[in-house]
Amino acid sequence: MSNILRIATFNVHKGLSTFNARFSLHDQRELLRKLHADIVFLQEVQDEHAKHSKRFSPFPLNGQLEFLADAxxxxxxxGKNSVYPAGHHGNAVLSKFPIINTENRDISAHSVEQRGMxxxxxxxxxxxxxxxxxxxxLGLFARWRTKQLQEVKRFIEDHVPADSPLIIAGDFNDWSLNAGRSFAESLHLRExxxxxxxxPAQSFPSWLPILRLDRIYTRGFSIRHVExxxxxxxLKVSDHAVLTATLAHQTA
Structure with a gap:
């Protein structure tokens, strides 16, 4: 097996385009397929929503996650981050390789914002x-992001061996860049x-990106290509751009 991995991260905005103008989940799936990624990190996957399933057609009967993963x-x-009367949304990981263990953690820093890892x-x-x-x-406010990254850091220190290959990706909402850099330095990560x-990449808004919100951090890899x-x-797909990276696993 090759030691090369192609990964992607994408905030799918609950399957909706910018400004919620249209249901774009089918376009998102086609886009992701064209990236030929081995592993995909997704945020704001709305796996169930009673009202949207009636409003948008065709809304996948088995949920957005299974629809995006397909064959x-x-x-x-x-992992559910936010649960409400109509349904729920959260993070997801798609993989061409077996997922042998999974755990979802609530890292919400305030009751008004449900966030997870x-x-x-x-x-x-x-x-x-x-x-x-x-x-x-992560959350929209700096003090919340700082607290959440501290929780992620503690989880990594407690559950991920220091010599194991590690990828952390998603929507960090860290436009100031301060929290991310401190987080990376403390865990010897590379963005x-x-x-x-x-x-970090400018990824928001997707059609003319200015803010550097989305990140890919790695440990135990050399970086071959990023895009x-x-x-x-x-405008017709999502308010976030997709980030991709080609990585080579550094073996001992």
Whole structure:
């Protein structure tokens, strides 16, 4: 098995386009398929919503997660972040390789914002160690993000061996860049775009990105290629751009 991995992270905005103008889940699925990613980190997957299932047609009967994974990613995991009377949404990980362990943790810093981190342990053929993947969606306020990253840090220190390959990706909402840098330094992580281009990627709004909200952090990999998938057509897809990275696992 090759030690090369292609990964993607994408806030699907509950399957809706920018400004909630249209139901774009089908376009999102086609876009993700064209990326040929081995592992996909997703945020704001709305796996159930009673009103949207009636309003938008065709809304997938088995939920957004299964629809997005379809036959391309046979292994997937979902963690509810926010639960409400009509349904729920949260983070998800899609994988072409077996997910052998998964855990979802509530890292909400305030009752008005439900946030979570989804941890998946993935077995990749030919690798001596399992791959640890953590998908996150952090809060809108700096003090909340700082608290949430501290919780993620403690989880990694307690549950992820220091020599195991690790990828953390998602919507960090950290436009100031301060919390992310401190987090990365404390865990000896590299943000793939910062390593390649000097700064994290501009990913929001997707059609003309200014804010650097989405991130991919790694440990135990060399970074081969990174890309932001964005442009005017994204108005019809999501308010976030997709980030992709090609990584090479560094074996001992």
């Amino acid at each position: 391309v990613w046979p292994n997937y995991s979902y 989804l941890h998946c342990e993935i077995s990749i053929p030919g690798w001596d160690q399992t791959l640890h993947c953590i998908c996150v969606h 793939v775009f910062e390593h390649s281009h000097g700064k 932001v998938h964005t442009g005017p057509t994204w």
